[in-house]
Amino acid sequence: MLLHIPGVLNREQVAALRARLDTTDWVDGRTTVGAQGAQVKQNRQLGETSPLALELGQVVLAALAxxxxxxxxxxxxxxxxxLFNSYAGxxxxxxxxxxxxxxxxxxAAGPGAWVRTDVSSTLFLSDPDDYDGGELIVTDVYGEHEVKLPAGDLIxxxxxxxxxxxxxxRGARVCSFFWTQSMVRDDMRRSMLFELDQNIQSLRARLGDCPELVGLTGHYHNLLRQWSEA
Structure with a gap:
């Protein structure tokens, strides 16, 4: 599932993050990838454990919540x-x-736990008019999808x-990016649950909690119960 989520951050939040990021020191982005990624990656990032990355990351996590x-x-x-990155030049x-x-x-208790990456997300912190190029190209069975979103929107x-x-x-493409381990590992099952959830929400807004909607909600939760790994 490829999904555009508008307005995860509002304009004031984006401006506040950019004010901090535009005056920070970046490091070579290749420090956060393996050998294969390092061969094709050319950008700058905040260090994974830098105080600024941890502080701004909490802002993003709160917005996601x-x-x-x-x-x-x-x-x-x-x-x-x-994490946070910048592309320019x-x-x-x-x-x-x-x-x-x-x-x-x-x-302090020891090394962090390993997390499986099921879902990737990019949160744009630059508007499309601020830079040329920089499109995120995602390939799936339907071909290539070009993504370049307004600041505050997430893919x-x-x-x-x-x-x-x-x-x-031209200009600079600044983003936050991160990975999520989902309760449902399989992308097709996540997509089915998302579509079912969105239809339930739409019907509830129109009809209220009629018996049919209670039944559909039950099916949603029973599927989640069957497919989840939490």
Whole structure:
């Protein structure tokens, strides 16, 4: 499922994040990928454990928690702390697949747990008019999908997808990105549950909780109960 979620951050939140990010020191983005990704990746990122990344990541996580659409689509069990990147001056990221597992940040109690990456998300912090190029290209069985969204909007897609970021030839493309381990591993099942949930919500707004809707809601929860791994 490839899903555009508008307005995860409002304009004031985007401006506040950008004010911090535009004056920070970035590091080579290749430090956060494996050997295959390092061959095709050319961008800059905040360090994964930098205080600024951790602080701004909490802003993003709070926004996700307030988004019922994100919850319905991702069915999150665990979400990796959001990261932040910037592309400019021809920087790009060639075709790749995200690693299947990511480690949560270490704590005083020991190394962080491993998290399976089921769902990838990119939260745009630059408006399309701010830069040329930089399209996120996601490939699936239906072909290639070009994504370039307004600041504050999010694109969600299966982590199994081959994807790339086109070279940025003017301005800067600034985003947050992160991975989620879903309660439902299979993308087709997540898509079915999301479609069922959205139809239930639409019908409830029109009809209230009639007996038929109670039955459909029961089917939703019974499917989730059968398919979830939480």
């Amino acid at each position: 307030a988004s019922p659409v994100f919850f319905a689509a991702a069915l999150p069990l665990r979400t990796i702390a959001p 021809g920087e790009h990221y060639g075709a790749h697949v995200d690693g299947a597992m990511r480690r949560m940040p270490a704590t 969600l897609y299966p982590s199994t997808s081959i994807h790339r970021v086109e070279p940025v030839t």
